[in-house]
Amino acid sequence: xxxxxxxxxxxxxxxxMGIWNTVWLSGLGMALATVTGVLFVxxxxxxxxxxxxPAQALVDAGRAIPFLMLIYLIFYGLPAYGITLDRWTTALxxxxxxxxxxxxxxxxxxxxxxxxxxxxxxxxxGYSGFNLLRRITLPQILITASPVLGNQxxxxxxxxxxxxxxxxxxxxxxxxxxxxxYFVPFESFIxxxxxxxxxxxxxxxxxxxxxxxxxxxxxx
Amino acid sequence: MIEIELFxxxxxxxxxxxxxxxxxxxxxxLLVAVLRLKKVPLVSPLLAVYVSFVRSxxxxxxxxLFYYGVPILGLNLDSYTAGILALALNNASFTSEIxxxxxxxxxxxxxEAARAYGMNRQQAFWRIMFPQVWRSSIPxxxxxxxxxxxxxxxxxxxxxxxxxxxSSILAASNYQPVLMLLxxxxxxxxxxxxxxxxxxxxxxxxQSQYELV
Numbered sequence: 001x002x003x004x005x006x007x008x009x010x011x012x013x014x015x016x017m018g019i020w021n022t023v024w025l026s027g028l029g030m031a032l033a034t035v036t037g038v039l040f041v042x043x044x045x046x047x048x049x050x051x052x053x054p055a056q057a058l059v060d061a062g063r064a065i066p067f068l069m070l071i072y073l074i075f076y077g078l079p080a081y082g083i084t085l086d087r088w089t090t091a092l093x094x095x096x097x098x099x100x101x102x103x104x105x106x107x108x109x110x111x112x113x114x115x116x117x118x119x120x121x122x123x124x125x126g127y128s129g130f131n132l133l134r135r136i137t138l139p140q141i142l143i144t145a146s147p148v149l150g151n152q153x154x155x156x157x158x159x160x161x162x163x164x165x166x167x168x169x170x171x172x173x174x175x176x177x178x179x180x181x182y183f184v185p186f187e188s189f190i191x192x193x194x195x196x197x198x199x200x201x202x203x204x205x206x207x208x209x210x211x212x213x214x215x216x217x218x219x220x
Numbered sequence: 221m222i223e224i225e226l227f228x229x230x231x232x233x234x235x236x237x238x239x240x241x242x243x244x245x246x247x248x249x250l251l252v253a254v255l256r257l258k259k260v261p262l263v264s265p266l267l268a269v270y271v272s273f274v275r276s277x278x279x280x281x282x283x284x285l286f287y288y289g290v291p292i293l294g295l296n297l298d299s300y301t302a303g304i305l306a307l308a309l310n311n312a313s314f315t316s317e318i319x320x321x322x323x324x325x326x327x328x329x330x331x332e333a334a335r336a337y338g339m340n341r342q343q344a345f346w347r348i349m350f351p352q353v354w355r356s357s358i359p360x361x362x363x364x365x366x367x368x369x370x371x372x373x374x375x376x377x378x379x380x381x382x383x384x385x386x387s388s389i390l391a392a393s394n395y396q397p398v399l400m401l402l403x404x405x406x407x408x409x410x411x412x413x414x415x416x417x418x419x420x421x422x423x424x425x426x427q428s429q430y431e432l433v
Contacts, residue, residue, distance in 0.1 A: 064366075064412040068373040068384050069405050076391050077398045154276065161278030165377065172281050185288035193277050193285060200276035 007182045008191050011174075018174030019195055025170060026157045029095030033156075034149070036096060037103030038138065044108045062101030068162045070094050075166055091163045095156065102152055110145040111137075143214055150207035154200045161196075171195060223390060223400070230386035231407055237382065238369045240304045245311025245368075246361060252312060253319035267316075274313035279374035282306045287378040303375040311368050318360045322353040355426050362419035366412050383407060 008015070043055035071094045078085060085093065114137065122136040142149070164173035175192035179185045252271065256264050274282070286302040297305070326349055334344035376385030387404035391397035 060413065061409060064370075064409040064416075065405055066370040066373045066384060066408055068376070069387075069401070069408060072384065072388050072391070073401050073405065076388065077401050080398045158276070158278040161280040162374070164280060172278060172284075175281065176284065179288060186285075186290075186292040189281060189285040189289045192281055193273070196278060196281065197273050197276045201272075 003187055004182070004184055005187050005191075007178070007184045008187055011178045011182075011188075014174050014178065015171070015191070015195075018169060018171040018192075019199075021168065022157060022160055022170040022172075023199070025091055025095065025163070025168070026153070026160045029092055029099065029160070030153050030156050032092075032096045033099035033103050036100040037107055040100055040104040041107045041111060044104055045111055059101045059104055062098070063105070065098075067094070067098050067159045068165065070098050071162060071166060087166050087168055090166060091160075091168050094163075095160065098159070099152065099156055102155075103149070106145050106148045106152060107141060110141045110148075114140060114144070143210070146210045146214070147207050150203055150210075154203050157196065157199055157203075223394075226386055226390065227383075227403060227407070230381050230383045233380065234369070234372055234382040235411075237300070237304055237307060237375060237380070238365070238372050241307030241311050241368055241372075242365055244304070244308035246315050248308060248312035249315030249317075250319045252316035253323055256316070256320060257323055271313045271316055274310055275317075277310070279306065279310055279371045280377055282310055283374050283378055299375075299378045299380055303378060303380050307368060307372065307375070310371075311364065314364050314367075315361055318357050318364065319353070322357045323349075325356075326353060355430060358426065359419060359423045362415065362422070366415055369412060369415075370408070 040055065040059070043051040044059065046052050046055075071090065074085065074094050074097075075087070075090045118136055118140060119132070122132055127136060160170055161172040163170055164176060167173060169177075171192050175188045179188040182188075252267050256267050256271075258264065283303055283306040286297060286306045287299060290297055290302070330348055330352075331344050334348045339347065372382055373384035375382055376388075381389070383404050387400050391400040394400070
């Protein structure tokens with residue numbers, strides 16, 4: 001049993017590329033999914049049953065599909081209807097679609113637990129509609145939900161490993177290629193694992209910072 | 221139709237590996253939680269590292285680490301053993317946090333009362349603490365089980381023909397890719413939604429029976 005960690009060192013540029021692809025795909029996917037999640041939450045909290053029931057059904061269904069299944073549906077299923085997407089578009093689209101349902105549900109629970117005080121005060125000051133949402137409701141919701149959103153971001157990074165299966169050159173795929181080329185299975189996978197660990201520790205740290213700031217403001 | 225048989229077989233595989241992962245992972249999670257709370261020197265910090273590390277790993281990577289990486293350390297695992305072990309250890313790291321939260325929340329008064337009645341530590345744990353901790357952990361643990369079922373397609377990467385991999389193979393080999401993928405998706409949805417419904421009604425029944433807070 002002799003480990004060849006020098007192979008990892010030599011392949012560091014490839015790993016750096018893989019890490020970068022994982023980070024930007026997950027980051028962009030998370031950002032876009034937050035936008036679509038917020039848009040999707042509007043019918044979810046709507047009082048109109050004709051909007052609320054189908055939206056809830058979509059969210060429930062979306063949360064019952066495995067991520068890899070969704071990737072396959074987009075990658076192999078859509079071409080049958082004449083829509084052929086390249087793998088990068090597939091990757092981003094599947095990340096966004098998959099996480100919209102989760103984020104909508106996260107935002108909804110934050111929305112329902114929102115103390116009504118500020119919203120009522122804002123209404124009294126003449127805020128309504130989009131401005132009320134953008135300036136008063138949404139900032140509070142996003143800050144309250146930030147720990148859960150942080151966890152979801154970690155989940156997105158972990159899910160993005162499935163994209164290795166459609167040969168997106170992200171971190172897991174890079175580890176797989178390096179192990180296949182040099183036969184260093186333990187070294188390359190444990191290195192990738194440590195990088196994932198590092199990424200999620202960084203996000204946890206960020207969430208803790210936000211939480212600290214929030215607690216300072218929560219006193220007032 | 222040969223496809224129906226193949227689908228049934230791979231649904232069974234998904235079902236069995238998930239069950240095996242839960243049956244190993246949930247008790248293991250309890251063990252990890254108890255050991256961490258007991259503050260055993262060396263063991264508790266190591267387990268804390270284990271939980272933090274494994275929780276941040278993509279299951280695909282974890283499965284490959286077991287299947288390709290561990291044999292280098294001198295332990296050969298066939299694909300099912302590697303896959304189930306990875307599922308179980310992954311599940312244990314998540315459920316240990318659920319158990320831990322429930323154990324920490326448990327009121328110390330009841331344990332003291334049990335001790336005063338002459339129960340030893342084991343009896344107090346199994347007769348007083350565990351049944352209550354179990355009941356309050358059922359809802360988060362069932363949602364963890366649905367997450368496990370949804371992450372089980374990761375086992376496809378080491379050649380286990382579970383539902384997702386089987387449907388993608390069928391989609392590539394006959395002329396009905398959409399149908400094949402939709403059948404698999406539907407099976408997942410039925411299983412997962414049925415399970416979610418089951419856990420909801422179980423939770424309600426427990427709430428009304430035991431007046432949990």
